[in-house]
Amino acid sequence: KQEVTQIPAALSVPEGENLVLNCSFTDSAIYNLQWFRQDPGKGLTSLLLIQSSQREQTSGRLNASLDKSSGRSTLYIAASQPGDSATYLCILSSARQLTFGSGTQLTVLP
Amino acid sequence: NAGVTQTPKFQVLKTGQSMTLQCAQDMNHNSMYWYRQDPGMGLRLIYYSASEGTTDKGEVPNGYNVSRLNKREFSLRLESAAPSQTSVYFCASFAGEQFFGPGTRLTVL
Numbered sequence: 001k002q003e004v005t006q007i008p009a010a011l012s013v014p015e016g017e018n019l020v021l022n023c024s025f026t027d028s029a030i031y032n033l034q035w036f037r038q039d040p041g042k043g044l045t046s047l048l049l050i051q052s053s054q055r056e057q058t059s060g061r062l063n064a065s066l067d068k069s070s071g072r073s074t075l076y077i078a079a080s081q082p083g084d085s086a087t088y089l090c091i092l093s094s095a096r097q098l099t100f101g102s103g104t105q106l107t108v109l110p
Numbered sequence: 111n112a113g114v115t116q117t118p119k120f121q122v123l124k125t126g127q128s129m130t131l132q133c134a135q136d137m138n139h140n141s142m143y144w145y146r147q148d149p150g151m152g153l154r155l156i157y158y159s160a161s162e163g164t165t166d167k168g169e170v171p172n173g174y175n176v177s178r179l180n181k182r183e184f185s186l187r188l189e190s191a192a193p194s195q196t197s198v199y200f201c202a203s204f205a206g207e208q209f210f211g212p213g214t215r216l217t218v219l
Binding site for chain 2: 031032034036041042043044046049089091093098100101102103
């Protein structure tokens with residue numbers, strides 16, 4: 001059974017800092033991995049999708065990497081801003097199954 | 111495209127009342143899902159539907175029923191609401207990528 005772990009559970013950084021969020025998984029037989037953000041009381045917004053055959057994806061200040069052999073994905077956020085404060089979730093898709101991480105709650109302090 | 115839509119956005123019920131949460135997607139996806147999200151628990155799968163006319167139980171199906179009458183719509187029904195069903199409910203569809211609806215915030219008194 002796929003297990004997904006996100007570390008740290010919470011992170012607080014000063015504005016402008018570069019930071020890395022981690023997502024670890026136990027089964028490398030995945031179709032793809034998605035990173036989402038969720039603002040308090042809101043829905044989930046897709047940030048980046050990495051297919052199984054890809055190593056990384058970039059969108060603006062965000063860069064997500066995927067290393068299936070080590071069971072890891074990282075979400076790199078450059079030059080963090082207070083507007084980046086949210087909970088970040090990784091979601092893995094495999095055969096007939098979606099597995100969620102428990103999220104990292106990020107606070108960027110002005 | 112509207113993506114995944116859910117109605118209502120908010121609902122307050124009394125214990126024992128019934129209601130149906132509606133979900134629709136206009137992306138022609140086969141797979142649709144219902145999740146609930148509770149503080150400290152993350153997202154948990156209630157039911158899913160791999161295609162029109164088929165449904166399967168997820169992790170926490172007790173107290174819920176679903177209906178996938180056509181490809182677009184996947185509804186979730188609470189026959190006799192309980193306070194333990196107070197939660198935020200998300201509908202989602204999937205076709206290589208997951209798309210979520212905006213959520214329904216349900217309170218059962």
